Amino acid sequence: MHIAEGYLPPVHAAAWTVVAAPFVVHGARAMVRQVREDPDSKLLLGAAGAFTFVLSALKIPSVTGSSSHPTGTGLGTVLFRPPIMAVLGTIVLLFQALLLAHGGLTTLGANAFSMAIAGPWIGYGVYRLTRRFGLSIAVFLAAMLADLSTYCVTSVQLALAFPDPVSGVVGSIAKFGGIFAITQIPLAVAEGLLTVLVVRLLVRNSPKELLRLGVLRRRDETTTPATPQESRP
Amino acid sequence: MSRFSRINLLLVALVVIIVAAPLVLGLGRGEEPFSGADAQAETGITEVAPAYEPWFSSLFEPPSGEVESGLFALQAALGAGVLGYCFGVVRTRRRLQGERDDVEDPTPPESDRAA
Numbered sequence: 001m002h003i004a005e006g007y008l009p010p011v012h013a014a015a016w017t018v019v020a021a022p023f024v025v026h027g028a029r030a031m032v033r034q035v036r037e038d039p040d041s042k043l044l045l046g047a048a049g050a051f052t053f054v055l056s057a058l059k060i061p062s063v064t065g066s067s068s069h070p071t072g073t074g075l076g077t078v079l080f081r082p083p084i085m086a087v088l089g090t091i092v093l094l095f096q097a098l099l100l101a102h103g104g105l106t107t108l109g110a111n112a113f114s115m116a117i118a119g120p121w122i123g124y125g126v127y128r129l130t131r132r133f134g135l136s137i138a139v140f141l142a143a144m145l146a147d148l149s150t151y152c153v154t155s156v157q158l159a160l161a162f163p164d165p166v167s168g169v170v171g172s173i174a175k176f177g178g179i180f181a182i183t184q185i186p187l188a189v190a191e192g193l194l195t196v197l198v199v200r201l202l203v204r205n206s207p208k209e210l211l212r213l214g215v216l217r218r219r220d221e222t223t224t225p226a227t228p229q230e231s232r233p
Numbered sequence: 234m235s236r237f238s239r240i241n242l243l244l245v246a247l248v249v250i251i252v253a254a255p256l257v258l259g260l261g262r263g264e265e266p267f268s269g270a271d272a273q274a275e276t277g278i279t280e281v282a283p284a285y286e287p288w289f290s291s292l293f294e295p296p297s298g299e300v301e302s303g304l305f306a307l308q309a310a311l312g313a314g315v316l317g318y319c320f321g322v323v324r325t326r327r328r329l330q331g332e333r334d335d336v337e338d339p340t341p342p343e344s345d346r347a348a
Contacts, residue, residue, distance in 0.1 A: 002271045006287030007278060047319035053312030057305050059269060061255040065262035068270040100304050101291040102271070158274060162281045172281060179273045190251040197244040204237065206323040 001071070001114055001154040001180065002096065005104025012161045017109025020090075023117045027086035034084060041080075044202070044209055048076035049088040051198065055191060056092055056115075062183040070191035071150050073120050074143025075198055078127055079213055082120035089116025110157050119150035135216070139199045144192030151180040 008016070035042055055072030062068060076085040090112045096102040103111045123146025130138040159172035167174075202210060210216040234242075261267045278285060295301035 004271065004275055004287070005291045006289035007275060009285075010288060043319050043322055046315055050312040050315035050319070054309050054316060055312075057308040057312065059305075060252050061261070061267040063255050063260055065255070065260045065266060066270045066273055067267040095308065097291070098293065099295075100301060100308070101294040104289065104291060106289045154274075158278065162278050162285070164281055175277055175281065176274060179270055179277055183270050186251050186255075190248045193244050193248050193251075197241055197248075200237070200241060200244075201320065202323070205320070205327050209323075 001068075001111065001151050002093075002103035003107040003110055003154065003158065005097070005101070006106055007104075008107050008110055008157070008161050010106075012157075013106045013109065015109075016107075016113050016157065020086075020109040020113040020117060023083070023086045024090050024112065027083035030081075030083040031087050034080065038212060041209060041213065044079055044206070044213070045084070045088075047198075047202075048079050048085070049091065051075045051195075052088055052092050053095075055194075056096070060187050060190070062186050064183040066179070066183050068151070068180070068183045068187055070187050070194075071115050071119055071147045072191065073115060073150070074123050074139065074146045074191065074195045077120040077123045077146055078139055078142055078195075078199065079210075079215060082117070082124045085120040086112070086116045089120070111154075114153035114157060115150045118153045119146040122146060122149040135199065135203070136196050140192040140196045143195035144188045147188040147191045148181065148184055151184040152177065155180050 031045070035045070052072035052075075055070040057069070059067045059069045071089070073085050073089055076088050090108070093103055093108055093111050093115065097104050097108055097111075123142040126145050127138045127142035130141050155173055155176035158176045159169050162172055163169040164171035164175065199215075203216065207216060211218070255261070255267070295304055
């Protein structure tokens, strides 16, 4: 989903930067507040950022014969909500733009919007809607759709900047969607499963933190594995 | 093996299968099988708008593919290292917590402790 450096016309690049900036600024304030009010959550914050770092570095082959990378934003979205994920995701994109020539500074706004803002918010919406069916199901769907929707947003961004001369924006969405979205489906499923695994391990090992973050609720404790002192009222 | 561990192993196995299947089945196509979708999008742009010239280039470009893959490996290693540290901390914390509770309050040890 990384739109390469210089590959968005200046007007588009500027517009996406303007759109993304408030989310990142708001997210940075939310993150400072989170760390101040709950210093113990720093550990999981690091874990969420690290998860994105790992997953977005891995280029994975897909059934379409090309390869692409997951986003890893589902975990941070579920644990810390989308505003904080906007900051973590943007940091990862900045690292890749500066050191790996992957993505770019001029396209940072557009890439941040797709990976760190739109994906997490869509994933979070799905998470809230499906949370009552169980934590694992909600986490799986949130992570999978955060990943997949990121690539759909990228396709739309490219289509808006480069409408097909004949079939227009719609034709371009189909073109770029064919490159990105189909490739991404199996990767998104894999990311969903991996995120469920990490959340399961956290539920087992760190239930108090998850309760405090609101990921676990009191009534979940009878159905989720918790430490002995947690399972008593 | 506890049910908890079995499900975790199943999740790992599924991820491995999803990732490995395209390689095992040889689904790669074109001159460079499994080329990056990001690079394909760049090609797509030049197809739709042949006249478009990128107006800005990266400040730093890894001088070779080897250096680039090294930096990607570094990124993954940093992430995996931090993630492993975090899991080590929460797991150890839980164990110490459990031992303390065992002393204060004779609860039966968790059945999954050995998992």
